[in-house]
Amino acid sequence: MRDGSPVRALREVRGIFRWVGIGAGCLAVLLPIVVAPREYLVYLGTMTLVFGLLAQSWGLPAQGGLISFGHAAFFGVGAYASALLSLRWQLSPWIALVAAAVLAAACGVVAAEMAGNLAGPYFSLATLAMAEILRVVALHWTSLTEGAWGLVGIPGLPPMGMGGLAHRFGSRVTDYYAALCMLTTMCVVQAWIRRAPLGLALQAVRQGEVRAAALGVDIRRVKRIALGVSGLFAGGAGALHAHIFRWVDPASAFSLHLSVLPLVMAMFGGSRVLLGPAFGAAVLYFGNELVFQRLAPGGHLWLYGGAVILIILFLPDGLLGWIEARAGGRRGPV
Amino acid sequence: MALCEAIGLSRRFGGNVALQDVTLRLEPATIVALIGPNGSGKTTLFNLLAGQLRPSAGTVRWRGRDITDWPPHRRCRAGINRTFQVARPFLDLTLRENVALGLLYGRPLEAVGRCGALARAQDVLGDIGLAAKAGEAARDLSLGELKRLELAMAVATQPALLLIDEVLAGQSPIAAQEILAYLARLRAQGSAICLVDHRLQALLAVADRAVALHQGRVIAEGRPEAVTKSPVVLEAYLGEPGR
DSSP states (O other), X not given: OGGXXXXXXXXXXXXXXXXXHHHHHHHHXXXXXXXXTOHHHHHHHHHHHHHHHHHHHHHHHHHTTOOOSOXXXXXXXXXXHHHXXXXXXOOOHHHHHHHHHHHHHHHHHHHHHHHTTOOHHHHHHHHHHHHHHHHHHHHHOHHHHOGGGOEEOOOOOOOOOGGGHHHHHOXXXXXXXXXXXXXXXXXXXXXXXXXXXXXXXXXXHHHOHHHHHHTTOOHHHHHHHHHHHHHHHHHHHXXXXXXXXXXXXXXXXXXXXXXXXXXXXXXXXOTTSTXXXXXXXXXXXXXXXXXXXXXXXXXXXXXXXXXXXXHHHHOTXXXXXXXXXXXXXXXXXX | OOSEEEEEEEEEETTEEEEEEEEEEEOTXXXXXXXXXXXXXXXXXXXXXXXXXXXXXXXXXXXXXXXXXXXXXXHHHHTXXXXXXXXXXXXXXXXHHHHHHHHHHHOTTSOOHHHHHHHHHHHHXXXXXXXXXXXXXXXXXXXXXXXXXHHHHHHXXXXXXXXXXXXXXXXXXXXXXXXXXXXXXXXXXXXXXXXXXXXXXXXXXXXXXXXXXXXXXXXXXXXXXXXXXXXXXXXXXXXXXXX
């Protein structure tokens, strides 16, 4: 739809945010070059982007009141599918990654159908159960998944030339830019959805399903799209994770931690703000690795937890939500 | 062929019969007042016609087609819309966005885009006296304004049948008159309107026909003045004489 184009959405972001956003974007693009040859920092950047992608994908259905407690399901499906496709069928990891993401999107659509009319906590519990069921399936379907041993030796993403960049700055650079591309795509899709009729419909579904349906909104369809797109990118994050670590097992791919993490990151950054979840992921992951672990090597998780509790108590709109409100930026669609 | 027909509609909630064997015809360009004491089944009938509830027995026909199994959004797109007794606009959205939703989703064939819908929503709000507040969040409205917003959201889809549940509650006498005049204009444009309200006099002044419900059954039907004077209706409202 013409009036929902991402370009226009960007143009309506207040000046200061546009420049801060462009600055952060440039930094993200140049990070591997700035920090070279410290591969560890590139790796940290990649993981931030992967978790940012997971958190950002969690945020889309959350716009419609669909609070998922089981995003590990999509992450794990993406990880396993990409691993199996590239290991067993020798597909190129790039193709495997895309196919795995599409499969995870299909899982999102199926989840929307199965959850049906469930709302609120009932939906959350259903997604939690879905992730657990998939974990158990991955654990016991040994002929396919090798069970608890997990799949090892997954091929990494073949380095892209990028004008000798990968050669000069190490093999991690390809992972980094793949993650950056996926996160950017997710953010553009979300910006577009927020400006499109679907964005209004999502908010309407969150605030009152009965009223929305009486106005002609097909609730099931809205949920299918939201969870399908969310599954696509969460599955992409999982697939990328598998190719980065070259290994996947049920306990890590479907771990409860991966379901809770995007929720915490999105709350921290601000789940109502477009870039809130990714921002939360960046602050928490980088903050934990670079600040908390240096300050208190033995008790960094205390600091992590404390930071999350403080934000949730005092800035219920999240850190970016608070910043945006203070700076008088645009809050949600007009 | 009637625009909308309820044929032998019944609805039970457990052992409680909310509506029993109700048959009703709604014609274009006609305002029907649906009256009856509290708990007589008026809102349940609306829920069955607009699709929020499925009947325990009976059918709903729309332009001759059986739509009993249609979900609410499909009925809305076909031309049935309603307001809710407890006003339920989306409180975090602006008035304009609330109305635009109806334009975007209730009329899917007229693709106007989100900007077009917001502009048209402004006109709809103007018709009902809410233009000045179009950019405000719905949560800042008074009860009377919320009810008018409910009406604007329903009208935005240009429904052929409009079911209006208690829109006059909380309105000043002047606002109530304006709403009734507005409904009369919609009737002149061909809409069928079914009105439920506790302000009987105002209601009957604008209605072409009245249907009285009591304990889930139709007890009287016809010209408004005849229905209100009918002994069964008086008895339903006031109790049996001499007891």
